[in-house]
Amino acid sequence: MLDIAVSYNRYKFIGFEFLTWLWFVMENHPEVLEEADRDLVFLDIGNRLVLEKTRSKANESITIKGDQAGFEEGVLALKKGAVVTELNLIYKSGSHEWRFTVKGESLNLSGLKTPQTAPVEKAEDVEGAVLEKIFLYEKVFDLIGHLYSAFIRLRVSNRWAGEVLPRMKSWINSRPVSH
């Protein structure tokens, strides 16, 4: 296996492409999301989206934030060659809702809010609370893991250049600059 520091920097573009693809999938291919979670109600962009034009010498980035934010500028940035580097997501499965941010370069999750759990009032409550939290974290990691695996299998196949990329380009170019 490659040196960790080298592979982190050399292949962080894969994480950016994953988040860009995820935006495309959320808008166009709900069946991919359903395959990742049979109980999925929805997965959508939350209150933060960061894009970067990583191919240009001067790293240009655009951050869109706010609960009622529109993504017109994000679409414009995609049209100009930017990729998604950070994505806040709202995930609903069954009757539960999660919110979290995925960073493309590391696949780290931050600001992860799980559905409400029972309060810990006594020392005896801790074990149950931890197991409940683990179960709820596991749901998010499973979702992201399944989606990332689906993406990477496409990315290393001929289907990426032959099918997926033309569709993504067409989505970027045809998409109106409003959410």
Next chain:
Amino acid sequence: MTLLSSSVSVTRYRVDGTPEAPALEAIREGLIKNTFKDFDADHSEDMTGWTSFENPFLPDFQDSSFMIGTYLVFSLRLDKKSIPPKVIKKHIAVEMARRLEIKPRSFLTGDEKQAIRDHVIQTLARRIPAVPSIYDVIWNLEESRLWFFTNLKAPNEALVTLFIKSFDLSLIRLFPYTAADLDSGLSGSERDILLKLSPTKFAE
């Protein structure tokens, strides 16, 4: 108990290898050997060690369990003494003036200045209490997966170093390349293609 907080940040790892059998005893031993030790009266500026999830300021891995269900749950404690630079500067100036008073010459050499600086920092470090930071760890032994509840660089580096020292096992951080290579079920030929990937151009 960061893992029970309403909002958390998580860094994911793959544990490379398995502990020596009996695994739980080997892990307990590693935790005990590298349990966090208080260093307030010490001249060190920082200290790292394992601590109990439920009782982070009085860790006891000998008599209490660190297993919850099938998971190993414990914490990394990283304490740091932060001496404000202006305080260091003031004490260095005072000490230098004092040394010059008793010296026959009117200057200090570079080595003398460095020795004063080291002495001042060590003396202040003994007097300043450390600020504790505690980050939770969940280790799924069966699946060789580990979650660390922070994305901060310094604690993650401390975790990787302490983990190998304690359990003789490496942690592989899961980021785009390693998650694809180790965690996505790719075949050998697909992994070869992965190595050769270059960025996609989405815009015309």
